[in-house]
Amino acid sequence: MKAILICLFIWLSIGLQAQPTAHAGENGKITGKIVDSVTKTPLEYATITVMDKSSGKILTGGASNDAGLFTIASVPAGDYTIIVESIGYRKMTLLLVPVQKGKTVDLKLIRLIKKDQDLSAVTVTAKARLVENKIDKLIFNAEKDLTTAGGVATDLLKKVPQVSVDVDGNVQLAGNGSIRFLINGKPSTAFGSNVADVLQSIPASQIKSIEVITNPGARYDAQGMGGIINIILKTNTAKGINGNVSLTAGTRVENGAVNFNARNKNIGLNAFVSGNTRLPVSTPYTSERNSTDTVGKTNTLLLQNGNTRLKRYGLQSGMGLDWTYKKHNSFSASVNYDIFGTSTNGLIDQVQQNSNYNGSLLNNLVTLNNTDSRNRSHNVDLSFNYKRTFAREDQELEFAVNSSIGRTRGNAANEQFLMPQDSLYYGVMNNNPGKENETQVTLDYTQPLSEKIQLGTGVKTTFFDISSEAAAWGYSPLNKDYLYAAGLSNNLQYHQQVYAGYAELSFPVGKLFDVKAGGRYERTEINSYYSNAQQQVKKPGYNTWVPSLFLSKKIEEGQVIKLSYSKRIERPDYEDLNPFVNTSDPKNITAGNPYLLPELGQRVELSYSRDIGNIGSVILTGFYRHNQQDIQPYVKYYPSLIVGDSTYYNVSVSTRENIGTENNTGLNIFSDLHPTAKLGLRTNLSFFHRKIINAIDVGQSRTSFNYRMNLNVSYQFSPLLAGEFFGNFNSARNEVQGRYPSLTTYSIAMRKMIWHKKGSVALTATNPFNEYVKQQLDINGPGFTTTTIRKIPFRSIGINFTWKFGKLEFKNEHKEEGSDMNNL
Incomplete structure (x- = not known):
């Protein structure tokens, strides 16, 4: 909730304080990409705030998309202070960013560094999307589901877009039962014997997310008429000792x-x-x-x-x-x-x-x-x-x-x-x-x-x-x-x-x-x-x-x-x-x-x-x-x-x-x-x-x-x-x-x-x-x-x-x- 309030405050401030000084056609743009400094993973929903250098007032802002990219348009010419923030990362401040009329300022790669803190002090309440829509796949974030608590993989699949499951646990993707199942992106011979039995034997509590790829690209195997379902099991890449x-x-x-x-x-x-x-x-x-x-x-x-x-x-x-x-x-x-x-x-x-x-x-x-x-x-x-x-x-x-x-x-x-x-x-x-x-x-x-x-x-x-x-x-x-x-x-x-x-x-x-x-x-x-x-x-x-x-x-x-x-x-x-x-x-x-x-x-x-x-x-x-x-x-x-x-x-x-x-x-x-x-x-x-x-x-x-x-x-x-x-x-x-x-x-x-x-x-x-x-x-x-x-x-x-x-x-x-x- 804290993260949501911060975002609302920034947007509210933008609405109340933004005072454009030039016509939109004469304004410039600010673009860039925000990633994790170590893993280079794109950061989604990072906030970008543009502040007037002299008055310190918030002029405009925006947020990064699922690829970490952002574009802030209609920025009047001048020098600005750019503040980039994301939950769990150190705030980054960029000073004296010049914007010219009709020009685009590309900040290129902005690498945010994670904060030093332990788990007991972290409360992450910003809600990520239950379903993420990528260019070539859908990602169902299974950890956010309640009714499948204590259930199995089959129970989760019932809730995934374009997926259907019958009473015996047989799965279809967009009406087709010929699906290539993967575990953590890798094939397993377990799915060659009886897919329904395997899916009904994987606890839902073990699953982090389910990726659905109805039209796989050239990088993926051609196998799987209905497409690919990739079951991602829970892991944690943060430093320290933890588990569940x-x-x-x-x-x-x-x-x-x-x-x-x-x-x-x-x-x-x-x-x-x-x-x-x-x-x-x-x-x-x-x-x-x-x-x-x-x-x-x-x-x-x-x-x-x-x-x-x-x-x-x-x-x-x-x-x-x-x-x-x-x-x-x-x-x-x-x-x-x-x-x-x-x-x-x-x-x-x-x-x-x-x-x-x-x-x-x-x-x-x-x-x-x-x-x-x-x-x-x-x-x-x-x-x-x-x-x-x-x-x-x-x-x-x-x-x-x-x-x-x-x-x-x-x-x-x-x-x-x-x-x-x-x-x-x-x-x-x-x-x-x-x-x-x-x-x-x-x-x-x-x-x-x-x-x-x-x-x-x-x-x-x-x-x-x-x-x-x-x-x-x-x-x-x-x-x-x-x-x-x-x-x-x-x-x-x-x-x-x-x-x-x-x-x-x-x-x-x-x-x-x-x-x-x-x-x-x-x-x-x-x-x-x-x-x-x-x-x-x-x-x-x-x-x-x-x-x-x-x-x-x-x-x-x-x-x-x-x-x-x-x-x-x-x-x-x-x-x-x-x-x-x-x-x-x-x-x-x-x-x-x-x-x-x-x-x-x-x-x-x-x-x-x-x-x-x-x-x-x-x-x-x-x-x-x-x-x-x-x-x-x-x-x-x-x-x-x-x-x-x-x-x-x-x-x-x-x-x-x-x-x-x-x-x-x-x-x-x-x-x-x-x-x-x-x-x-x-x-x-x-x-x-x-x-x-x-x-x-x-x-x-x-x-x-x-x-x-x-x-x-x-x-x-x-x-x-x-x-x-x-x-x-x-x-x-x-x-x-x-x-x-x-x-x-x-x-x-x-x-x-x-x-x-x-x-x-x-x-x-x-x-x-x-x-x-x-x-x-x-x-x-x-x-x-x-x-x-x-x-x-x-x-x-x-x-x-x-x-x-x-x-x-x-x-x-x-x-x-x-x-x-x-x-x-």
Whole structure:
């Protein structure tokens, strides 16, 4: 609040005391850029005050934008004193700054030095934007959210512009689920097994911010059709020893996290550990499938009624070290270790009725199914980074090596008993271990060609290897024992190399707009082996040219319009390619598809953002996306199906296919408004029209209109007590084979600061008045229709405790940069 009052005072003084002495056309301008003296990071919302040299009265002023840049126009000719201030930094005073008529005074780089003070003496109350709108990405500052206290990453993603999450935790970005997920800007093989499980195992208290890049530039990998979501975990680069502890207890989620940071001069250490568990819950469901066998001229009705019990857990830990050598050389290294797992078991009553076309009942089979499955993965992520800066501002050389080693194991079993005899007639057990390794070697260089023109270029090599082995055993009623099933067992070896190079140029087009244009070339080589293939076919390598273009125009103060274009590719991952055929439910088989082709897409985006000062901000984003070889879940029905040496009857097979072409046109409206100092209103509305052209089942194309909306209301009852409400609605949506259900959720939270704001206690509740969320899924294809209804436990009540400890020390390491005159 102190910072806000200072800003208001400056602006009020400007309004009362400014006395222009010349016409605007004869006045001059003052420009410059404000950065941190050590890290060179641009400082946003720094205040610049222009004072008359002789009278000492404030004449005019301004504030820096998110790039640290500022422009103060209509300054009469004369000599002035310039005062530059930012929260947590020493004030800088520039004396005798001359301004001439019709001229621009460029103060160039103004380096502010951090103050010397400890954490207990610092109260930072200036409100940074909840969502920051950069030229090529949006940044959601997750630390400012209340209702996700004690939640997980999925809960935060529900609130991010253009992002939607369904009841199972599956994420879509602008209507597309093919997203490239990163942790601290680096890939992890953890996301190759089950993205939803990983996101629901990362505590929200561990996340600092979420970056959303819908149209990535040439510097980014082309992978990720929907774009990139980068999850930034909490660290602290200030000097001293500090950290935080977060603990949550709840009816559905329990988690905890500890962060520790230590920094002395030019060496810093960060370590963290966090754990999460979703307590076991039972999900009742019913399923009805009607199918037709045109050859046998029979109709089959399959009814399933039962429940599944699910438990989910996760553990993340990591350590990072960074060292700055002789100011211009920065080294950093980190190692993370993660474990994620789920266990599911259930009982299913099943009835299968076969009848002929005349409606006469041919047979009625009643069975009881007992299912059990466990999936576990652990990952080690290693990274090394070297960054070289130069005396010239923005000139940088960066070298990085990132490696992720993943191990997964899935086990499943199913026993089926004929009723009412209660005799075991079918059983299968399987074991599916897998390995997934990814290594990236990157070299990037940035060269300023002039004050406003900058060239970026680089190369990257990515090595991606998958190994999967599946062993299955089937029950033999004759031997009353489980025998090895060679036909259901298989293995996959998949090796992929991507060689990439890019160039990106940033420059202004006069005073019309700013441009960032780039191109990326990627060469992909694949070598694969699938044991059950009748013939091994070598996949030829292919080239991908990925152009990108960003145009940005500042209409007037606080208003920006942006137009961007990018091309993307979606290469299949482990979960897509894994050839293991899961027959644990012999009526509903699942399998990967090792023959998937990469998906290609192009996207155009137009956005308008307006900063309304203390009132808030609004962002409007329209887009059009075209996908080829679109990868989607796909279900096929078979009256009889041979898998290995076994034959399955009346079975559906769920896999992923290149279904054809998909076109999306959409609009997103995001607003973050503060009608009063205590009240905050945040809305997020998404609308898009989707057309899917089905190339597999010609004539079964789909067209639909989908929308999503949420509302976040926060209120600061006192400096120590705040409350928040969040409501979310996702409309039902049509996919290539059916209609997926709508979803309504709501959350409330209260947070009380304690211990001089070093600690806090938060109470949260999600859907407190509804125990279940009812979801009806309708799927249809050639020869079958399926309706599934699930009642998913969703009510959750929890309490979160957070404590920040330690001190921050800001030392003046570069006194020579503190001179008031070295920036002129």
